[in-house]
Amino acid sequence: MRVIFAGTPEFARVALERLHAAGFVIPLVLTQPDRPAGRGMKLQPSPVKQFALEHGIAVAQPRSLRLDGKYPEDAAAARAALLEAGADVMVVAAYGLILPQWVLDLPRLGCLNIHASLLPRWRGAAPIHRAIEAGDAETGVTIMQMDAGLDTGDMLVDERIAIAPEDTTATLHDKVAALGGRLIVEALELAACGGLKPVKQPAEGVTYAHKIEKAEAAIDWSQPAEALARRIRAFDPFPGATAQVGGETVKFWKARALPGRGSVEPGTIVSVDAAGIGVACGDEGRLEVTELQRAGGRRLPASEFLRGFPLQAGQRFEA
Incomplete structure (x- = not known):
């Protein structure tokens, strides 16, 4: 089976690696154009492109696939490359471009997407x-x-x-990426023998995972402690959860919800010790923060953070 692969980040690279190891012929990879990254903001290839180049796989990086869009020359070149590849199926994983109908219709078996949830949720x-x-x-x-x-x-x-109580987006990403790599190999093996059985998504239970915006990083201390602990885990590694104190922005990387905050305003520090920094939240609980980071600094356990940035009960974190 000849497989075109379309993907960009590490999540997609894991799947491409599994397909390659399973012996599928991959004549072409589509990935996003190189982006500036790092301190020098030099153009960097995506993880998918890096893997493709290391294994001698042809790469196309169109800015758009819409033949009537802003970059018709990119779309036309991609169309020519897709036709030349003569693939049976396209596998898509976190590619980042919308596939127009002509792309969906091109491969004999259509386009299969590796989606990191239990649809329709x-x-x-x-x-x-x-x-x-x-x-x-x-x-x-x-x-x-x-x-x-x-x-x-x-x-x-x-x-x-299962989502473990301590899972962050970083740790869960790796588990889900590995699962996606295994499942797409299984799906293509079933497709090769006509064994796939499509099931319509139920109309009930649909939710939308909107793109994470940097503006969401600011902590709203009026929220319950458990909700804030989850958000801190969800925003690790990007964009992080932030608050202002002493004229500085501080990022929170690890925290747990505990009962008892006292009769103080949300955001007020209620305890400071080596175990963590307790902050009053909008419910009856407090958030015990155990790993923090100053702007330009490293992630540090609370005990080390406090040596360089002393805090005391009564100070208040602002959003």
Whole structure:
């Protein structure tokens, strides 16, 4: 089976690696154009492009696939490359470009998407973040037959995975990426022998995982402590959860919800010791923060952070 692969970040690279190791012929990879990154803001290839180049796979990086869009020359060149590849199927994982109908219709078996949730829950751009933020007990991966809608296609293969109490987006991402790599290989093996059985997504239970915005990083101390603890885990590694104190921005990386905050305003520091910094929240609880970071500094346990940035009960964190 000849497989075109479309993806960009590390999540997608894991799947590409599994497909390559399983022996599928991959004549072409589509990925986002190189982006500036790092201190020098030099152009950096995506993880998917890096893997493709290391293994001699042709790469196309169109800015758009719309033949009538802003970059028709990119779309036309991509169309020519896709036709030349002569693939049976396209696998899509966190690619970042909308696929127009002509792309969906091109491969014999259509386009299969590796989606990091149990559809129809958490359609959209940030399913891992939003599952943690919402306090879901489990998530998973759905291999979906793509259509013109936003993650609305038929489900082909899926599998559940528990969300551990300590999971962050970083740790859950790695678990889900590994699961997605395994499931797409299974799905293509089934497709090769006509064994896929499409299932329509139920109309009930649809939720949308909207893209994470930097503006969401600011902590709203009027929220319950448990909700803030989940948000801190959901926003690790991006964009982090932030608050202002002493004229500086501080990022919170690890925290847990505890009972008892006293009769103080939300955001007020109620305890400071080596175990953590207790901050009053909007319910009857407090957030015990155990890992923090100053602007330009490193992530530090609370005990080390306090040596360089002393805090005391009664001070208040602002959003």
